[in-house]
Amino acid sequence: MKRVGLDTAVGIFVLIGIICLGYLSVRLGKLELLGGDYYQVSALFDSCAGLKKGASVEIAGVDVGRIESITLDPKSYRARVNLKLRRSVKLQDDVIASVRTRGIIGDKFLLLKPGGSDIPLKEGGVIRDTESAVDLEELLSKYIHGQVD
Structure with missing residues (x-):
């Protein structure tokens, strides 16, 4: 049971890291995903x-x-x-x-x-x-x- 909780916490942490990395890539690369104004x-x-x-x-x-x-x-x-x-x-x-x-x-x-x-x-x-x-x-x-x- 303790192992499942640890695996879940690590998975959530990795997912948040991937989302942050994607956000920074878009912002620093000056990409517009929705076309912009x-x-x-x-x-x-x-x-x-x-x-x-x-x-x-x-x-x-x-x-x-x-x-x-x-x-x-x-x-x-x-x-x-x-x-x-x-x-x-x-x-x-x-x-x-x-x-x-x-x-x-x-x-x-x-x-x-x-x-x-x-x-x-x-x-x-x-x-x-x-x-x-x-x-x-x-x-x-x-x-x-x-x-x-």
């Missing part, structure tokens, strides 16, 4: 080199969303970056999106600079004003070959 917009870039799916989208250093996918737009042959933003974040139609690097050799992320327009960017809208990432290899090549303006 988000809306989608996209941005067109000449180059989004180094930017990856799942990278953060920030406004003034505050995380406001994630990059959902990166595809090639068949009409313009530009990179279409689909963003998933929190519904609490309202963007104007003249917002500027730029690819930035965290630190010298850090990860790339997308920085949004709000505009001054009164017209909101609707769900499914396209951010037209974009700044591509600075390509260090291209800059060094221009400098080495004397093509710097």
Whole structure:
């Protein structure tokens, strides 16, 4: 009888540990199991080199969303970056999106600079004003070959 009580207590303890581990995995991995309260917009870039799916989208250093996918737009042959933003974040139609690097050799992320327009960017809208990432290899090549303006 004493053995059954001990086995039950150990089983409950292990079950609670597995539930806590699952909760921490979801929270630290920034996963949304129920979809969350988000809306989608996209941005067109000449180059989004180094930017990856799942990278953060920030406004003034505050995380406001994630990059959902990166595809090639068949009409313009530009990179279409689909963003998933929190519904609490309202963007104007003249917002500027730029690819930035965290630190010298850090990860790339997308920085949004709000505009001054009164017209909101609707769900499914396209951010037209974009700044591509600075390509260090291209800059060094221009400098080495004397093509710097």
